[in-house]
Amino acid sequence: xxxxxxxxxxxxxxxxxxxxxxxxxxxxxxxxxxxxxxxxxxxxxxxxxxxxxxxxxxxxxxxxxxxxxxxxxxxxxxxxxxxxxxxxxxxxxxxxxxxxxxxxxxxxxxxxxxxxxxxxxxxxxxxxxxxxxxxxxxxxxxxxxxxxxxxxxxxxxxxxxxxxxxxxxxxxxxxxxxxxxxxxxxxxxxxxxxxxxxxxxxxxxxxxxxxxxxxxxxxxxxxxxxxxxxxxxxxxxxxxxxxxxxxxxxxxxxxxxxxxxxxxxxxxxxxxxxxxxxxxxxxxxxxxxxxxxxxxxxxxxxxxxxxxxxxxxxxxxxxxxxxxxxxxxxxxxxxxxxx
Ligand code: TXA
Ligand code: MG
Numbered sequence: 001x002x003x004x005x006x007x008x009x010x011x012x013x014x015x016x017x018x019x020x021x022x023x024x025x026x027x028x029x030x031x032x033x034x035x036x037x038x039x040x041x042x043x044x045x046x047x048x049x050x051x052x053x054x055x056x057x058x059x060x061x062x063x064x065x066x067x068x069x070x071x072x073x074x075x076x077x078x079x080x081x082x083x084x085x086x087x088x089x090x091x092x093x094x095x096x097x098x099x100x101x102x103x104x105x106x107x108x109x110x111x112x113x114x115x116x117x118x119x120x121x122x123x124x125x126x127x128x129x130x131x132x133x134x135x136x137x138x139x140x141x142x143x144x145x146x147x148x149x150x151x152x153x154x155x156x157x158x159x160x161x162x163x164x165x166x167x168x169x170x171x172x173x174x175x176x177x178x179x180x181x182x183x184x185x186x187x188x189x190x191x192x193x194x195x196x197x198x199x200x201x202x203x204x205x206x207x208x209x210x211x212x213x214x215x216x217x218x219x220x221x222x223x224x225x226x227x228x229x230x231x232x233x234x235x236x237x238x239x240x241x242x243x244x245x246x247x248x249x250x251x252x253x254x255x256x257x258x259x260x261x262x263x264x265x266x267x268x269x270x271x272x273x274x275x276x277x278x279x280x281x282x283x284x285x286x287x288x289x290x291x292x293x294x295x296x297x298x299x300x301x302x303x304x305x306x307x308x309x310x311x312x313x314x315x316x317x318x319x320x321x322x323x324x325x326x327x328x329x330x331x332x333x334x335x336x337x338x339x
Contacts, residue, residue: 009125018132028142030170031121034149036139044106053163061111062138067130092122094179095197148296176293192227194323218334239307241332245314246339262308288321
């Protein structure tokens with residue numbers, strides 16, 4: 001058991017975090033997407049502590065975080081032209097590239113795959129921790145496996161208190177949904193997980209973009225998938241979430257007709273008054289960025305309120321809305337009602 005400390009992101013705190021990481025400890029750090037649970041990617045024992053603290057399946061690979069392109073040396077076997085183009089456009093930022101793995105990188109990081117996910121986060125404290133420690137940091141989202149990703153230091157504490165020594169508190173995450181995961185191919189990419197770097201934004205670079213079928217549909221636990229994370233039940237609060245598609249009046253009618261005990265509605269700002277059950281706002285209807293930033297916190301609040309059933313308003317899928325929809329669908333374990 002650890003006596004988990006939560007510290008801010010002053011220069012001194014970042015130096016402390018860097019020291020912990022150099023000693024082979026795990027530290028939760030803020031990024032622009034969600035909080036990550038970081039460890040030295042080059043130290044097998046340190047990386048194993050991540051899997052243990054999260055209760056993460058051993059076959060689910062981790063993303064390695066870097067602060068500059070020089071760090072790629074020893075992590076990837078090659079950095080093809082398409083990757084260079086993507087890095088120039090989106091790094092630092094919420095894009096994880098799946099690239100051929102270097103033999104020097106311990107296999108525990110990539111869960112035995114011959115590829116590795118790399119990302120340069122767009123967050124001052126995250127970049128400074130990497131720079132100060134001089135280490136590439138393996139970091140999955142800092143939640144207990146299966147729970148919604150943490151977008152505030154309090155969420156990390158809720159999940160990992162006693163299991164990790166240190167949390168760097170950088171306040172709420174700006175983006176709120178995890179990075180876009182993209183398999184890099186010659187002249188094209190395949191999106192394995194949608195995020196704030198959207199299909200449309202990547203296409204603007206003149207690259208062909210495909211979305212992996214696993215993004216939009218349920219997979220069997222034993223399915224062969226490119227991104228192992230996609231097969232696990234994800235982002236799920238304790239409550240049963242039902243994703244309800246349709247206009248607001250139909251949504252209200254459906255919720256009010258099915259207002260069982262413990263029912264809550266997850267909806268947009270200004271909509272609480274149309275339902276007879278308590279409402280939790282997760283963003284503004286026409287601002288997908290606000291939905292991305294608010295979704296995971298709203299799911300966690302539903303649990304805190306003791307929600308048994310959550311009827312969720314479906315987001316539009318334009319822009320980062322596609323990532324919001326993808327996470328919602330998983331929180332709902334693919335239970336969708338179309339009105
Ligand atoms: O925004 C983010 O990406 C956050 C912050 C902390 O950077 N990290 C994050 O990591 O969401 P995690 O481990 O929770 O999700 C990583 C996803 C998983 O679905 C995993 O299966 C997939 O990326 N992934 C990692 N390495 C892969 C690889 N070599 N091939 C295919 N998928 C990979
Ligand atoms: Mg995760």
